[in-house]
Amino acid sequence: MVLLQERKNTAGCRDSEMSIKSEMSSGRNGFYYGFDYLRAIMPIGVVALHMEVFGRHTLHGPQEYRSHIFSLPDLINYQVLCLAVPIFFLVSLFLFSEKAHNNRGYFLRRAERLVYIYIFWLTLFILWRGGMHRMLPVYDVKHFVILVMSGGPSAFYFFFSLLFLTCIAFFALKLPRRILWLFLAVSVMLLWFMPYLVFRTDLYSSLVAAWNPANFLVYVFVAVLVSKYRAHSHFSPSLKSFRIMMLVLTLVFLSSSVFEWHWMVNERNFASNQHIIPPYTRLSVAAGSSLIFLLSLYISRPPASWIKFLSDYSLGLYCFHLFIIEMNDKIMSMLRLSANIAVKFLMVLIVSYAFAYFAKRAFSKGLV
Helix, strand or coil: CCHHHHHHHHHHCCHHHHHHHHHCCECCCCCEHHHHHHHHHHHHHHHHHHHCCCCCCCCCHHHHHHHCCCCHHHHHHHHCHHHHHHHHHHHHHHHHHHHHCCCCHHHHHHHHHHHHHHHHHHHHHHHHCCCHHHHCCCCCHHHHHHHHHHCCCCCCHHHHHHHHHHHHHHHHCCCCHHHHHHHHHHHHHHHHHHHHHHHHCCCCHHHHCCCCHHHHHHHHHHHHHHHHHHHCCCCCCCCHHHHHHHHHHHHHHHHHHHHHHHHCCCHHHHHHHCCCCCCCCCHHHHHHHHHHHHHHCCCCCCCCHHHHHHHHCHHHHHHHHHHHHHHHHHHHHHCCCCCCHHHHHHHHHHHHHHHHHHHHHHCCCCCC
């Protein structure tokens, strides 16, 4: 999500990419138009997930889930909206791979910016919640590490995970493709192994926590592999192998979704997520987000001006909506007002975008 802000930098695509440029979404200026559409839509999905616009996504608690029947809200929340954050990782890591491949100094600049963003928003969130003493139930190394990795806990875990994944991507760029495929296979197996370990024990519930960076390792190797294949003109919709890959990803998404709702619904997930199914430690999420990401590469139509606006302020929406939701709830409670969830959702979006619009002009270091 953060690196998406820098799409203008992708204008410097190398001559070796020109042979497939007509089939890629990069226009005359090297833009990836599909990424603007993703940036416009996906943050709104994150807000909808956090506000439970389409229904509760906690499966009614650690006990009630036993009588729970899979429903349309479950499908929307877990199989659609949960794809948003992984898609942001994929796009950010892909753009990083494109830039860092021939520009080693870019890694340090990128890491520096992520550190600034992470520290700024985590500090602001801690102050908003009343200080460190409110955030840490116990002052020890374990709880401090969890607070740092989980971003509070809050949605700001994204920035810690993105920094961690960006470091791995930097070293992954130096590896040959066959080794990257091996690491991709291992990271996919982790998506099965981590839930299995949690279900078999009571000791490692954090493995399926939404903030666990290991959930997102698979996206490093997907992004780097796509960048490498694209650089050698081996990645195009006209290729039979590409169409087969799209079909395989679709089948994996559908089949693993069915399997996960039979096997992964477990009360031990609740300790770390307040969910009965892991939100991100699932193969269906990896397959679905990879499918959408790959298809977006080949969108050749420039976005409309309103899509471009939503895209430009997507980072601000992601960061501000956490505060706006809590602020809105407090004001509504204090004034004893009530509103339809759709009205509240629209209010949060409008106010968040307004904050993002003005804050982007006030902050340096690309914090919004």
